[in-house]
Amino acid sequence: xxxxxxxxxxxxxxxxxxxxxxDHLLHERAAGRGGALVICGEAGIGKSALLEYARSAPGPRxxxxxxxxxxxxxxxxxxxxxxxxxxTGITALPAPQREDLETAFGLRAGAVPNRFRVGxxxxxLLSSAAERTGLICVVDDAQWLDATSAQALAFAARRVGxxxxxLVFAVRDPAxxxxxxxxxxxxxxxxxxADARGLLLTRIRAPLDPRVRExxxxxxxxxxxxxxxxxxxxxLAGGFARxxxxxxxxxxxxxxxxxxxxxxxxxxxxxxxxxxxPTGTPSLLLRAAAERGIxxxxxRPAEDAGLISFGEWVRFRHPLVRSAVYRSASAEQRRxxxxxxxxxxxxxxxxxxxxxxxxxxxxxxxxDTADAMHRSAARARVRGGxxxxxxxxxxxxxxxxxxxxxxxxxxAAAVAKHEAGALDEACALLxxxxxxxxxxxxxxxxxxxxxxxxxxxxxxDASVAQLxxxxxxxxxxxxxxxxxxxxxxxxxxxxxxxxxxxxRMSDVAETARDMLGDDAPGRPLDLLxxxxxTQTAKGFTAAVPLxxxxxxxxxxxxxxxxxxxxxxxxxxxxxxDLWEDGAWISLAERQLAESRAAGALTVLPVALSYRALAxxxxxxxxxxxxxxxxxxxIADEVGAPGLEYVEVTVAAWRGEESRTLELAELAxxxxxxxxEGRLVTxxxxxxxxxxxxxxxxxxxxxALRPACRLDEMGFHAWLLTEFLEAAARAGDRDSAEPALxxxxxxxxxxxxxxxxxxxxxxxxxxxxxxEAEECYREAIARLxxxxxxxxxxxxxxxxxxxxxxxxxRLEARTVxxxxxxxxxxxxxxxxxxxAARELDSTGEHPRGRRAPAPPxxxxxxxxIARLVxxxxxxxxxxxxxxxxxxxxxxxxxxxxxKLGISSRxxxxxxxxxxxxxxREPHGRAGxxx
Numbered sequence: 064x065x066x067x068x069x070x071x072x073x074x075x076x077x078x079x080x081x082x083x084x085x086d087h088l089l090h091e092r093a094a095g096r097g098g099a100l101v102i103c104g105e106a107g108i109g110k111s112a113l114l115e116y117a118r119s120a121p122g123p124r125x126x127x128x129x130x131x132x133x134x135x136x137x138x139x140x141x142x143x144x145x146x147x148x149x150x151t152g153i154t155a156l157p158a159p160q161r162e163d164l165e166t167a168f169g170l171r172a173g174a175v176p177n178r179f180r181v182g183x184x185x186x187x188l189l190s191s192a193a194e195r196t197g198l199i200c201v202v203d204d205a206q207w208l209d210a211t212s213a214q215a216l217a218f219a220a221r222r223v224g225x226x227x228x229x230l231v232f233a234v235r236d237p238a239x240x241x242x243x244x245x246x247x248x249x250x251x252x253x254x255x256x257a258d259a260r261g262l263l264l265t266r267i268r269a270p271l272d273p274r275v276r277e278x279x280x281x282x283x284x285x286x287x288x289x290x291x292x293x294x295x296x297x298x299l300a301g302g303f304a305r306x307x308x309x310x311x312x313x314x315x316x317x318x319x320x321x322x323x324x325x326x327x328x329x330x331x332x333x334x335x336x337x338x339x340x341p342t343g344t345p346s347l348l349l350r351a352a353a354e355r356g357i358x359x360x361x362x363r364p365a366e367d368a369g370l371i372s373f374g375e376w377v378r379f380r381h382p383l384v385r386s387a388v389y390r391s392a393s394a395e396q397r398r399x400x401x402x403x404x405x406x407x408x409x410x411x412x413x414x415x416x417x418x419x420x421x422x423x424x425x426x427x428x429x430x431d432t433a434d435a436m437h438r439s440a441a442r443a444r445v446r447g448g449x450x451x452x453x454x455x456x457x458x459x460x461x462x463x464x465x466x467x468x469x470x471x472x473x474x475a476a477a478v479a480k481h482e483a484g485a486l487d488e489a490c491a492l493l494x495x496x497x498x499x500x501x502x503x504x505x506x507x508x509x510x511x512x513x514x515x516x517x518x519x520x521x522x523x524d525a526s527v528a529q530l531x532x533x534x535x536x537x538x539x540x541x542x543x544x545x546x547x548x549x550x551x552x553x554x555x556x557x558x559x560x561x562x563x564x565x566x567r568m569s570d571v572a573e574t575a576r577d578m579l580g581d582d583a584p585g586r587p588l589d590l591l592x593x594x595x596x597t598q599t600a601k602g603f604t605a606a607v608p609l610x611x612x613x614x615x616x617x618x619x620x621x622x623x624x625x626x627x628x629x630x631x632x633x634x635x636x637x638x639x640d641l642w643e644d645g646a647w648i649s650l651a652e653r654q655l656a657e658s659r660a661a662g663a664l665t666v667l668p669v670a671l672s673y674r675a676l677a678x679x680x681x682x683x684x685x686x687x688x689x690x691x692x693x694x695x696x697i698a699d700e701v702g703a704p705g706l707e708y709v710e711v712t713v714a715a716w717r718g719e720e721s722r723t724l725e726l727a728e729l730a731x732x733x734x735x736x737x738x739e740g741r742l743v744t745x746x747x748x749x750x751x752x753x754x755x756x757x758x759x760x761x762x763x764x765x766a767l768r769p770a771c772r773l774d775e776m777g778f779h780a781w782l783l784t785e786f787l788e789a790a791a792r793a794g795d796r797d798s799a800e801p802a803l804x805x806x807x808x809x810x811x812x813x814x815x816x817x818x819x820x821x822x823x824x825x826x827x828x829x830x831x832x833x834e835a836e837e838c839y840r841e842a843i844a845r846l847x848x849x850x851x852x853x854x855x856x857x858x859x860x861x862x863x864x865x866x867x868x869x870x871x872r873l874e875a876r877t878v879x880x881x882x883x884x885x886x887x888x889x890x891x892x893x894x895x896x897x898a899a900r901e902l903d904s905t906g907e908h909p910r911g912r913r914a915p916a917p918p919x920x921x922x923x924x925x926x927i928a929r930l931v932x933x934x935x936x937x938x939x940x941x942x943x944x945x946x947x948x949x950x951x952x953x954x955x956x957x958x959x960x961k962l963g964i965s966s967r968x969x970x971x972x973x974x975x976x977x978x979x980x981x982r983e984p985h986g987r988a989g990x991x992x
Contacts, residue, residue, distance in 0.1 A: 075112055076287075077258030084249050085117050088229050092123065092197050097223030099230040101205075102249045103237045106383055107288030107315050109251050110233035114201045117231050123197035126189075130207030132386065134341035136454040137416070138447020139167040141212035142185065145200060149192040153184075157942060160184035167211070167446055175448050178211060182218025183945050189219060190226050190947045197227035204382050205234040205243065210483075211447045217242035222946055225953035245699065253285020263290050282314070288381065292318035319387035322368055329361045331388075332400075334371065338388040339400045339423075342416075343376040350407040351400075398424045415439045415455075422458045433462035437472060440479075450483035457492060470496045474509055486516050507537040511548050518555055522738035524563045527555050531571060538578050543586070549575055550592045554633060560740025561773055572596035587616045591633060598776065603640065604812040610637045614646045635673055636777030642810065642818035644850045648677045659943050668694040672709040679716055682852030682889035685925070687713050692922035693944070707733060708745040715753040716853065718893025723753045744770045744778060751785045755792075756893025763789035764798065771802065779809055784821045784854075788861070791828035799829055817854070820845030824858045827865070835865060856885035860898050867901055876905040883909050920961060927954050928962075932971045 075082060081102075088100050102110045118125050128145035146168075153161055163176035164184040192198055202208070202216060220230045220243075234240050237248065254262065259280055283289035292315050323331060333352050340348050349359060365371045370384050379385045389397065405420035418435045425432050436459035444452035456476035463469040474496035480489035489512070496509055514529035530552040538545035553571050556563055575596040579589070594613045598606035617634040631654050638647035651673040658670040671694035678687035691713060694706045707730035714723040727746050734742035747770045754763035767786045770778065783806040790799035803825055810818035820842045827838035839862035846855035863879035866872075883898035899909045920928065923944070930940045937948040937955070944951075959965055962973060 075109070075116060076262055077254040078109060078113065078116075078251065081109075081113055081249055081251050082116060085113060085231070088231070089117065089120050089123075089199070092199070092227050092229040095225070095227050097226040097228040097230075099220035099223065099232070099246045100249055101232045101234060101237060101243050101246050102251065103234055104251050105286065106235060107286045107292075107381070108253065109287045110235075111203055111381065112287070113249075113251065114203055114231060114233055117199055117229070118201055120199065123199050123227075123229075124192060126192075126198065126200045127202070128200075128212075129203040129382075130205055130209075130212075131341040132204075132207045132382070133339065133389075135207050135209050136451070137209055137341075137419075138211045138443060138451035139181070139209065139215070140341070141202070141208045142181075142215055143168050145202070145212075145216075146185070146188060149188060152188050152191045155191060156184050156187055157938065160187060160942075164188070169446060173445070175445055178214050178448065179218060179945065181211070182215040183942070185215050186219040186222055186226075186947050187941075189223070189228055190949050193227045198229070200228065200230045202230070202232045205232045206236060206239040207382075208240070209447075210242075210450055213240055213242040217246070218945075220246055222950060225950040226947060253283075254287060254290075255285070256280070259283065259285050259287075259290055262287060286315075288383075289315050316383045316387045316390075319370070319381075319384050320391045322370065323387060323391060326364050326368070327361070329355075329357050330364045331392075332396075333357050333361050334365055334388045335392050335396060336400045336404060337371065337377050337379070338385045339397065339420075340377075340404050343378060345373055345375075345377050347404070347407060348377055351403040354403050354406065398426065415442055418455075419458075422462060425462055428464035429462050430464050433459045433464075433472075436462065440475075444479070448483065449479040450485070453479035453483055453485070453488070460492070460495065467500050467502075470499050470501050471505055474501070474505055474512070478508075478512055481512060481516055481519075486520055489516055504540045507533070507540050508544075510536050511544075515551070522555075522559065524559060527552065527559055527563055530555055531574065535574060542578060546575070546578055546589055546592055549578065550588055550630070550633075553592065553595060557633075557636075557776060558741050559738055560744060560775055561769070562738050562740040568599040572599040576600065587613075588630060590616055591630060591637075594637065595633065595776065598640075603779070603809050607641065607812045610641055611643075614638045614641065614643055614650075618646055618649060632669065632673065639777055639781075640779045640809075641813050642780050642815045642821070643813075644677075644680060644815075644817050648680075648850060651677045668698045668706055671697070672706050675709050676712065679712060680853060681850050682856065682885070682891070684713055684716055684890045686929075689922050689926045689929075693926065708742045708749070711746060712749045712752070715749040715756070717890050718753065718756045718896065720753060720757065720893075723749065741775060741777075744773065744775055744782075748778065748781055748785065751789060753893065755785060755788055756891070756897060758792075758897055760789045760793040764793050764795060780817070780821070784825055787825040787828060791825075796829065803829060815849075816845045817849045817851055820849065820851075820858065821854060824854075824861065828861060839865065852885065852889065853891065856882055856889070856891070857894060860886070860894060860901075863898065864901050867905055872905045876902065876907050879905065880907070880909070920958065924954055924958050924961075927951060928958050928970055928973070931955065931967050932973070 084100065088098050091098055102113055104110055118127065126145050126148060128141045130141055134140045150168075153164060156164065160180055160183055162171065162173055163180045165171040166173040167176045167181050189198055189200065200216075205213065208216070216230065216232075220232075223230065232240075232243060232246075234243065237243060253259070263276065263279065279290065279293045283293055323334070326334075332355060333348075336351050337343075337348055340351070352358065352361070359373070362371065362373050366373065370380050372378050372380070379388075392400070401420040402424035405417050405424060408417035408420060410417060414435075418432070418439045421429075421432045422436055436455050440452045440455035440459060443455050453476050456472055456479055460469050460472035460476055463472055473492050477489045477492035477496060480486075480492060493509060493513060493516070496505075501509060510533040511530070514526065514533040517529050518526035520526070530548065534545050534548040534552055537548055549571065553568075553575075556568055556571055572595075575592050579593060590609070591613050594606055594609035597609055613634055614637055617631070631650065635647055635650050635654070638644075638650055651670070655667075655670040655674045658667045671690045675687040675690040675694070678684070678690065687709075691706065691710045694709065698706060707726050711723055711726035711730050714726055727750050731743055731746045734740070734746065747766050750766040751763040754760070754766060764786065767782060767789065770782050771786050783802050787799055787802050787806065790796070790802065806825055807822055810822035823838045823842035823845065827835045827842060830838055839858065842858045843855060843862065846858050849855070859878050859882035863875050863882055866875035866878060869875075879898050879902045883895055883902060886895035886898055902909045926944070927940060930943070935943075937951040940946075941948045941951050955967075958970070962970070964970060964973070
């Protein structure tokens with residue numbers, strides 16, 4: 064076979080399967096179809112040899128990087144290694160991406176780079192570098208990548224499907240690199256006995272006693288590096304204690320240590336400095352060595368032994384060599400090596416690394432070094448965010464001699480660890496901080512942090528109580544901080560919902576009122592807290608003026624400022640409770656736009672879900688489905704919980720019974736497991752919508768009884784109207800009439816067309832004669848003035864059903880026909896079928912009105928087609944959807960082929976407002992598979 068990149072190369076000994084997998088990836092790359100592969104296995108199993116096989120493919124450009132054990136705490140270190148040869152292309156990137164990448168690499172000062180925008184910048188940079196010859200990127204020892212580099216590389220790896228780029232990672236245990244989850248894996252097994260025997264005989268020239276040879280084969284268990292190193296280990300005379308597979312790396316490292324012992328002392332010192340200096344810069348290493356009178360010639364014995372190579376970079380033969388060198392040295396020898404490296408590391412260009420070496424050289428507490436590490440933490444936060452800052456802060460705390468300052472720095476490190484999601488490490492640092500002494504403010508901060516960690520770990524009632532008590536304690540020393548914490552407590556209590564028992568919303572409300580006193584709320588956060596707690600303590604009607612002010616204030620915040628945790632979605636809840644659909648949709652749109660612009664993928668799934676719910680309200684189920692698909696992809700990217708509760712709502716409105724019930728079960732189980740009572744309510748609402756559409760009113764009524772008893776904020780506009788229709792149609796006036804009174808009490812206090820429209824529709828369901836007709840007609844008129852197309856269509860449906868029961872068949876036919884057309888067009892299948900049955904009873908046989916969907920468009924293609932139809936460029940779409948322009952163009956070619964068109968202009972003539980993408984199940988197991 065002749066490959067796309069030249070004649071077929073012979074595979075490695077015993078690695079035909081693995082080499083074939085790499086060849087396939089490289090063939091795909093040569094054909095313009097990119098991909099990624101993660102090679103997993105123990106040390107010495109042959110991962111690096113397979114990477115070298117990939118690198119040796121003639122033709123494409125090759126970039127390489129490797130994770131280094133001592134550099135895992137330096138933000139973007141590995142990414143800088145990889146991109147160094149192509150950094151000239153950075154000037155062609157869009158400004159936000161360029162600025163973030165330059166900040167990440169320390170080329171400019173700026174705000175903390177967004178990690179996903181860095182990933183997008185990397186994708187564009189690699190795409191540009193691959194234009195002429197294609198590109199292969201190999202990343203060795205990925206288990207030791209710094210987290211920021213791992214995130215960016217994984218982000219790019221998932222998006223190179225339409226690029227001539229192959230990314231190949233080698234990692235010992237894939238569990239250590241969750242960022243690579245879901246990428247294709249290759250797991251090399253140990254060599255077969257015949258291959259292992261052949262490797263041993265061909266590579267070991269010295270004669271071996273047959274018994275020793277068999278012992279080596281048994282001990283190595285097919286591990287190629289073990290086969291090569293065990294004969295050199297010096298332990299043959301004493302035989303071997305048969306290790307398990309997990310002990311093989313230790314045996315190999317022991318072999319390397321034995322070989323190191325035979326080297327000259329000056330050579331061992333040079334190797335120790337190389338092991339402690341992870342950048343592999345020869346000039347820096349030799350400057351440090353010169354302090355000890357050691358020169359380049361002292362490296363030759365190690366080079367001759369095959370342990371290290373000096374070239375453009377200093378590279379160890381294998382990571383286990385570096386480990387063996389470093390671990391075999393005494394603590395004093397390591398400190399001396401780090402001290403020498405610190406003295407020759409440039410103070411201005413690489414002060415953070417210099418400080419790190421100083422910290423490792425310190426014998427005990429060292430105030431000057433601690434201060435330097437503390438300053439480095441601020442720079443590290445700018446480059447790599449809280450995770451990078453936390454490492455320097457923790458070291459600063461360790462080295463600080465003053466107990467009070469040490470405790471304060473440990474607390475700061477714990478806060479940064481919590482921000483980075485490292486909860487166990489945050490707890491450990493918090494324990495150090497609490498040994499004190501801490502001042503009153505710091506003690507209150509520590510208590511709040513402990514409560515937040517508890518909530519993140521368990522999301523239960525007890526942790527909400529901890530948050531409440533911690534907020535009360537903070538009030539004595541810092542009232543604004545206490546109220547911010549109390550809003551977090553409120554959001555936590557709302558989220559836990561029905562699973563909260565000891566902390567009632569009234570407890571939070573009472574605490575908030577006590578904190579505010581007689582002062583008027585100042586910050587938007589304070590206004591939001593005051594409005595929501597007033598609603599809890601005094602009722603919805605009393606809170607309406609404050610809630611309106613909240614919606615107004617948050618609607619005016621167009622300065623790009625980022626609200627604190629929980630603010631925006633609580634403001635959206637306020638808008639929905641007020642039946643202010645225009646404000647709700649506007650807030651959801653801006654939240655999504657700001658999340659996209661900032662590249663904030665951690666909050667983007669939530670923003671997408673709120674925008675999807677707004678699409679449901681307007682009857683644009685296809686648009687909602689597209690956003691749900693994107694939300695799933697992003698949630699997988701960041702390791703967030705699934706968003707089944709949004710998908711089940713779309714399925715329910717479409718009337719997809721089996722799918723809705725399956726998703727509802729999945730969503731409810733996940734919500735209960737995570738303690739998210741609010742999401743259980745969302746699932747109950749979705750089930751009720753489905754059952755009302757199917758005409759199974761008793762089932763809808765029972766589905767909603769628990770949620771209606773809870774009366775949670777953000778659901779006022781949805782639950783009661785659905786409950787009332789079910790109760791009225793089921794003939795349960797005893798349930799319907801109290802619900803109607805509650806609904807009217809709220810809608811009359813807001814006065815919006817949406818509120819009055821649903822109230823009138825609900826009144827009509829329980830009324831008779833002229834009163835019912837008047838209510839139905841006024842409800843339709845009101846709802847037609849809102850964005851709520853689904854509610855206007857359903858008002859026509861129930862009015863038409865009433866007219867038919869009144870014997871007014873001709874009038875019923877006109878109204879039901881309009882309802883059927885609207886519900887069919889938007890895709891509300893079950894409700895449309897209800898209208899069709901009623902129409903059939905009037906003597907008219909309805910026909911489906913739904914426009915056919917473009918054949919075979921995926922959700923992403925549909926989204927791209929919609930954006931192109933608005934005039935967006937490939938670069939603009941790529942920035943919004945976190946894809947490269949080349950990938951957008953590849954999708955466009957597929958779209959054109961499926962639609963039978965040839966240009967963007969033709970696409971603008973396709974009625975995409977009514978067309979749907981093909982829908983696939985989004986079960987989490989399927990996505991992870």
